[in-house]
Amino acid sequence: MMSFIGNRSLASAVSLIGLIILVFFLSRMTGDPTSLYLPLDASLESRENFRRLHGLNDPLLVQFGRYVLDLLRFDFGDSVRKARPALDVVLAAFPWTLMLAAIAMLLVTVSAIVIGSLAAFKVGGFFDRLSSILSLIGASAPDFWIAIVAIFFFSVSLGWLPTSGTGTVWHWILPISVLFIRPFGLILQVVRGSMIAALSSAYVKTARAKGVKDRAIIFVHALRNAMLPVITVIGDQAAGMLNGAVVVETIFGFPGVGKLMIDSILQRDFSVVLASIMITATAIFVMNLLIDLAYAALDPRIRM
Amino acid sequence: MSQPQVRDDAPLPAERNAVAQVMAMLYRDKFALVAAFVLLVIVLCALVGPELVGDIAAKQNLRGRNAPPFSFSQGWSFILGADALGRPILPRIIVAARNTMLIAGASVAFAMFVGASLGLIAGYTSKITSQIIMRLADVIMSFPSLLLAVIVLYMLESSIFNLVLVLAITRIPIYLRTTRAEVLEIRERMFVQAARVMGASDKRIVLRHILPVVLPTLVTIATLDFAYIMLAESSLSFLGIGIQPPEVTWGLMVAQGRPYLANAWWLALFPGLAIVITTMSLTLLSGWMRTALDPVQRWRLEAGSKANG
Numbered sequence: 001m002m003s004f005i006g007n008r009s010l011a012s013a014v015s016l017i018g019l020i021i022l023v024f025f026l027s028r029m030t031g032d033p034t035s036l037y038l039p040l041d042a043s044l045e046s047r048e049n050f051r052r053l054h055g056l057n058d059p060l061l062v063q064f065g066r067y068v069l070d071l072l073r074f075d076f077g078d079s080v081r082k083a084r085p086a087l088d089v090v091l092a093a094f095p096w097t098l099m100l101a102a103i104a105m106l107l108v109t110v111s112a113i114v115i116g117s118l119a120a121f122k123v124g125g126f127f128d129r130l131s132s133i134l135s136l137i138g139a140s141a142p143d144f145w146i147a148i149v150a151i152f153f154f155s156v157s158l159g160w161l162p163t164s165g166t167g168t169v170w171h172w173i174l175p176i177s178v179l180f181i182r183p184f185g186l187i188l189q190v191v192r193g194s195m196i197a198a199l200s201s202a203y204v205k206t207a208r209a210k211g212v213k214d215r216a217i218i219f220v221h222a223l224r225n226a227m228l229p230v231i232t233v234i235g236d237q238a239a240g241m242l243n244g245a246v247v248v249e250t251i252f253g254f255p256g257v258g259k260l261m262i263d264s265i266l267q268r269d270f271s272v273v274l275a276s277i278m279i280t281a282t283a284i285f286v287m288n289l290l291i292d293l294a295y296a297a298l299d300p301r302i303r304m
Numbered sequence: 305m306s307q308p309q310v311r312d313d314a315p316l317p318a319e320r321n322a323v324a325q326v327m328a329m330l331y332r333d334k335f336a337l338v339a340a341f342v343l344l345v346i347v348l349c350a351l352v353g354p355e356l357v358g359d360i361a362a363k364q365n366l367r368g369r370n371a372p373p374f375s376f377s378q379g380w381s382f383i384l385g386a387d388a389l390g391r392p393i394l395p396r397i398i399v400a401a402r403n404t405m406l407i408a409g410a411s412v413a414f415a416m417f418v419g420a421s422l423g424l425i426a427g428y429t430s431k432i433t434s435q436i437i438m439r440l441a442d443v444i445m446s447f448p449s450l451l452l453a454v455i456v457l458y459m460l461e462s463s464i465f466n467l468v469l470v471l472a473i474t475r476i477p478i479y480l481r482t483t484r485a486e487v488l489e490i491r492e493r494m495f496v497q498a499a500r501v502m503g504a505s506d507k508r509i510v511l512r513h514i515l516p517v518v519l520p521t522l523v524t525i526a527t528l529d530f531a532y533i534m535l536a537e538s539s540l541s542f543l544g545i546g547i548q549p550p551e552v553t554w555g556l557m558v559a560q561g562r563p564y565l566a567n568a569w570w571l572a573l574f575p576g577l578a579i580v581i582t583t584m585s586l587t588l589l590s591g592w593m594r595t596a597l598d599p600v601q602r603w604r605l606e607a608g609s610k611a612n613g
């Protein structure tokens with residue numbers, strides 16, 4: 001088990017380091033770094049000033065060392081637009097995204113497991129048809145478009161839900177629903193597939209021969225064994241949730257990291273972009289580790 | 305496609321016959337047939353659309369600003385309404401098809417070429433090379449694609465080329481892993497062993513004996529991936545870090561229509577619908593391909609009975 005976890009976390013750590021190096025070289029070697037950090041209309045003097053202040057005239061290797069040291073101290077510099085440390089800005093936004101993604105992911109997991117299991121139990125039945133339609137929609141419809149159509153229906157036409165912002169519980173319904181759709185369709189298919197495999201195995205036949213009730217067969221006997229591939233996909237999708245969060249937060253005016261990232265790109269606030277990328281990457285790194293631990297806990301073959 | 309159970313002395317089916325066979329299989333699955341037809345229309349739009357209706361699509365008509373859809377008073381081009389500058393929506397969708405298809409197509413082709421090449425190498429050569437390649441794939445995969453796109457498109461300018469590059473890189477691992485897994489299994493099969501005994505070179509074995517077996521799987525994945533990349537590109541363009549105006553893609557059209565949602569919903573609705581129809585067709589066609597290209601499953605489409613995969 002230790003070597004499994006070790007291998008997996010090593011891969012994530014390497015990707016984190018790779019990211020750090022990539023960002024450094026992209027930011028220093030493609031044109032003038034001051035044009036990344038400073039607004040486009042910054043004067044030559046302020047650029048030169050910035051250069052001197054941040055040692056941009058030093059050799060590249062020295063700069064790289066300083067950059068890594070800064071990262072290790074979580075010092076990303078100040079936000080140009082907000083005149084606060086970029087880290088503070090990102091940390092203020094992070095809980096919103098975390099909350100949004102966690103609720104959506106929880107709902108996705110529970111409903112995908114229930115509907116997927118029922119679909120697998122009676123292939124070609126009502127739930128099976130329902131799940132294939134839901135998956136097709138989830139795989140084909142762009143989330144930003146669903147969000148816009150949903151706003152048009154539920155907010156503009158019917159006036160049931162607020163169009164954007166935060167404040168009440170009602171504000172959360174549309175963002176979570178939109179975030180829900182894509183991973184739901186994917187996880188649903190995996191649950192269904194691995195459930196069909198589990199239900200045709202010998203131990204399920206034994207349970208059935210003993211007279212165990214259908215519901216107990218699905219949710220007690222088969223589910224635990226069917227969960228392994230599902231956990232992997234849930235892990236992938238949870239990281240992918242961030243992709244969705246960027247879109248959803250931008251559309252619904254949600255003050256999370258995704259919106260922050262896009263806003264700071266459009267406002268050319270490089271320190272904040274850097275900080276939000278690094279913090280999210282670290283969060284994903286931690287989450288992958290947790291997923292691997294869950295995987296090991298469920299599968300005795302890995303624990304050995 | 306030749307039939308799997310051809311007798312030794314039977315003549316090989318002619319080329320025309322193979323095409324007819326595929327057509328017949330397509331005809332059996334009505335969903336796939338419709339999907340293939342829709343995709344054909346969209347590809348045609350992408351190929352000749354800008355030349356045919358480019359002028360109409362670019363012409364501003366301030367009297368027709370946000371003209372509502374389904375009215376023939378201004379001619380066929382305004383059937384889906386007009387945008388905030390009075391440009392008709394339908395011709396704009398047709399013109400935008402080219403950029404949308406071009407970016408997705410180029411990304412898929414690039415990702416598939418690089419991924420399959422690396423996969424063949426990783427599957428066929430030494431363990432160390434394989435390990436290095438696979439770890440690289442892990443690194444790319446453990447990272448949300450949008451983050452990578454955000455960094456690269458921020459620092460380099462967001463041109464079509466950079467967009468294709470970023471989208472392709474995030475998809476390479478899919479092809480790489482599939483190819484490698486297949487190669488590991490195929491290289492142990494009898495016909496590969498036979499080729500080796502006959503003294504075929506590694507290059508010949510990989511390109512002439514292994515690749516043709518892997519290719520159908522890759523094409524099936526590519527069809528599905530095309531839809532995925534289209535969605536990714538649309539999202540980026542929608543967020544304002546993908547394609548920049550005056551270039552246009554469907555995702556960008558949705559973004560441009562968004563501010564007018566309350567009084568002109570058609571601006572955002574129809575381009576999005578174009579995306580949905582295309583991706584849905586690709587998904588359905590990919591499902592059909594999976595059956596049609598699999599010799600074990602193919603009977604479902606060849607048999608006269610009703611087939612639904």
